[in-house]
Amino acid sequence: MRAGSFTPPTSSWLWSALVFAALALPAKVLACPVCSPGRDDATTQAFLSMTIFMTLLPLTMFGVIVYWLVRRVRAAELAAVGPELAPTTEE
């Protein structure tokens, strides 16, 4: 095997073990001690909603700034070539 490469397992028993581990382990490795089942619904819901909020907020912010920069790049390119050379939609 070449160093650094990954060869997927081919034997059926190994695949079975991986599938079993994927199905069985998540409940065992649940690391968060306060958002696990058994807590009251309001707290669990608050953890879930705030996790989603804190995850999506930076992604949304970066998405907005990238979109804004792309628009400014396009506007600058069109301004550089002049309006008579700007591509039209009819072609």
Place this chain on the structure above:
Amino acid sequence: MTAKVLHIATKMPAARRRQLAPNGVIGMIIFIFAEMMFFAGFISAHTIVKSGAIGGWPPPGQPRLPIEQTAFNTAALLASGAMLFFAHRRFSKDPAGARVPMAIAMALGAFFVAFQGMEWAALLNEGLTVTSSTHGAFFYLIVGAHAAHAVAALLALLYCFVRLLQRNLVMPQLMAAEIFWYFVVAVWPLLYWRVYL
């Protein structure tokens, strides 16, 4: 179409180093991103603690927050943001014409901060302190952090206003201060919803 695109490409300047946005604006946007996460952390912690509170929220024996008065104050802050937007539009056409709307925007912002200060004094007299409960701790932490940002943004606007009076204000400076103030204005309704309601 392809030929036209190639034609455009050949007409492009060899070294395009045009600035897409002023440095001050980009710097302020990065700062605002960090501040948004700062407030998001507060809101997240507050929401989780509030959801797990035993005996309801606010905790028993703690004073209720002045919802109606703060709603009025929120309207003043939103009006301040609208006036600053109006000032920006005036500045781009006639810089001298931006003086009055900018002064009104700053006055409304100062009113918001002063009103918040009076509200704090009243709540302290009623027994809501940083150590009285988690409710008080979160209230003073979140609202206090916002008030600190409001004061800093007002100082930035004041700096711009002085430069406007001296006829030295340029658009990038105004935009950077504006972004800061718009952040203060935009984040407040969210804080009001989560902390007061």
